[in-house]
Amino acid sequence: MGIxxxxxxxxxxxxxxxxEVARIPSADLVHLDVxxxxxxxxxxxxxxxxxxxRRHTSMPMDLHLMIADADRWAPSYAEAGCESVTFHIEASxxxxxxxxxxxxxxxxxxxxxxxxTPIDPxxxxxxxxxxxxxxxxxxxFGGQAxxxxxxxxxxxxxxxxxxxxxxxxxxxxxxVSEATIERCxxxxxxxxxxxxxxxxxxxxxxxxxxxxxRAVVHAH
Ligand code: DX5
Ligand code: ZN
Numbered sequence: 001m002g003i004x005x006x007x008x009x010x011x012x013x014x015x016x017x018x019x020e021v022a023r024i025p026s027a028d029l030v031h032l033d034v035x036x037x038x039x040x041x042x043x044x045x046x047x048x049x050x051x052x053x054r055r056h057t058s059m060p061m062d063l064h065l066m067i068a069d070a071d072r073w074a075p076s077y078a079e080a081g082c083e084s085v086t087f088h089i090e091a092s093x094x095x096x097x098x099x100x101x102x103x104x105x106x107x108x109x110x111x112x113x114x115x116x117t118p119i120d121p122x123x124x125x126x127x128x129x130x131x132x133x134x135x136x137x138x139x140x141f142g143g144q145a146x147x148x149x150x151x152x153x154x155x156x157x158x159x160x161x162x163x164x165x166x167x168x169x170x171x172x173x174x175x176v177s178e179a180t181i182e183r184c185x186x187x188x189x190x191x192x193x194x195x196x197x198x199x200x201x202x203x204x205x206x207x208x209x210x211x212x213x214r215a216v217v218h219a220h
Contacts, residue, residue: 001190001219002190003190003215003216004028004029004190004191004192005026005028005192005194005211005212005215006027006028006031006062006191006192007024007030007193007194007195007198007199007204008031008032008033008142008194008195008199009021009030009031009032009033009195009199010033010142010195011142011143011195011196011199011200012199014044014045017049017053017056018053018056018057021056021059022057023204023205024059024198024204024208025205026205026209026212027205027208028060028191029060029061029062029083029084030057030059030060030061030062031062031064031173031193031195032045032050032053032061032063032064033064033066033195034046034050034063034064034065034067034077035067035139035140036067036068038068039066039067039088039090039139040066040139040140042140042141047073047077047080050063050077050080051081054080054082060083060084061081061083061084062193063077063085063086064133064173065077065085065086065087065091066088066091066139068091070087070088070092071087071093071097071098074087074102075098075101075102075105077107078106078107079105082107083107083108084107084108084110084131085102085107085109085110086111086131086171087110087111088111088112088113088114089111089112090114090117095111095122095125095128096125099111099125099129100128103128103130108131109129109130110129110130110131110132110133111125111129111132112132112133112134112135112139113132113133113134114135114138114139115135115137115138115147119132119134119153119157119160120156120160123160126160126161126164126166126168127164127166130167130169131168131169131171131191132157132161132168132169133171133172133173133193134150134153134171134189135150135173135174136150136173136174136180136184137175138174139173139174142195143196143200144175145175146174146176146177147174148183150172151183151184151186152187154170154184154187154188154189155187155188157170157188158170158187158188159188169191170188170189170190170191171189171191171192171193172184172189172191172192172193173193174193176192176194176211177196177197178197178207178210178211178214181194181211181214182215182218184215185214185215185218185219186218190215190219192211194207194211198211
């Protein structure tokens with residue numbers, strides 16, 4: 001099982017994004033949180049900022065859309081050069097069509113689940129997806145406490161992915177740190193968003209490396 005660390009810039013200096021991404025060279029992808037103050041009670045940035053960032057970094061971009069009308073907007077982020085585009089299943093009316101569109105545009109297609117949303121009703125979608133994102137906080141803000149009770153959902157998702165026999169990454173997002181990453185790996189996650197744990201540190205890249213080392217040791 002490969003391990004990927006995908007730091008979130010939500011708690012970085014958003015006025016100096018290109019420089020902030022340059023501070024995490026050991027990351028696999030940079031995680032970008034797009035919020036619309038409708039699907040979540042917070043507002044961040046959108047397509048123009050992502051398009052601009054694309055011109056300043058070669059790091060692959062992991063786009064996490066927390067917006068109400070995912071079907072309408074997600075494809076534009078694939079066109080903007082995001083390697084992975086994640087939509088919330090709660091915000092998509094036509095997830096199969098959307099996932100196929102994202103893949104046809106050359107992006108990895110991913111589905112996110114809020115804490116209250118179970119995986120089983122969406123198991124049929126897995127063949128259409130490259131990643132499932134299990135939220136380990138309520139989406140909207142960085143720096144919240146990790147929700148341990150999401151680990152059974154991570155384990156269940158891993159079980160469904162194994163049964164499918166295809167490589168679908170299982171990502172966790174929210175409260176992931178050196179203190180919590182082992183539990184996530186043990187439950188079956190292989191892709192890790194860490195926002196405040198990385199960007200509130202003096203040396204963000206050292207944290208990225210430490211997270212990876214911890215995850216690799218516990219990977220199975
Ligand atoms: C929250 C975002 C996260 C956030 C995580 O809604 O999706 O990506 O940046 O931040 P931490 O790691 O601080 O919980
Ligand atoms: Zn996120």
